Amino acid sequence: MELDxxxxxxxxxxxxxxxxxxxxxxxAGCGHAGAVATLRVWEPAPGLVGxxxxxxxxxxxxxxxxxxxFLCLTGTTRxxxxx
Ligand SMILES: [Zn+2]
Numbered sequence: 001m002e003l004d005x006x007x008x009x010x011x012x013x014x015x016x017x018x019x020x021x022x023x024x025x026x027x028a029g030c031g032h033a034g035a036v037a038t039l040r041v042w043e044p045a046p047g048l049v050g051x052x053x054x055x056x057x058x059x060x061x062x063x064x065x066x067x068x069x070f071l072c073l074t075g076t077t078r079x080x081x082x083x
Contacts, residue, residue, distance in 0.1 A: 005039035008048055011062050012036075015069055016081070024080040029057030031077075036060075 005021055012020040021037040032054040039050035039059055047063030047070070059075040073079065 001043060003041040003043065005035070005037040005041055005050060007041045007043070008036060008039070008050060008060075008062060011048065011064060011069060012071075015071055018082075020081070022082055025059055025076040026078040026080075027052040027055060027057060027059055028075050028077045030055040036079075 009019060009021050021035065023036050024033055025036055025039070026033045029052060032052055034053065036050070038053050040053055040056070042049045042051065047061060049058055050060045050062075051057065052059050052075070057075055059073075061070075061072040063070040
């Protein structure tokens with residue numbers, strides 16, 4: 001099932017102390033910059049996989065276990081966080 005980046009809001013709110021969907025990612029694959037909310041999100045993968053809306057490369061992966069959240073950001077060269 002494909003969703004948009006807003007599907008990441010609840011899980012990322014536990015990792016970051018604010019809503020990250022407004023943060024701007026820069027895709028490592030194509031250089032596209034856009035709000036996390038614009039990512040194309042796929043589940044279950046066993047977690048959430050956010051793909052670039054321009055090139056479809058994986059920008060981030062988020063996997064929850066009962067006591068941990070694993071966040072992989074290797075598909076983004078930069079994440080700009082609003083203050
Ligand atoms: Zn891209």
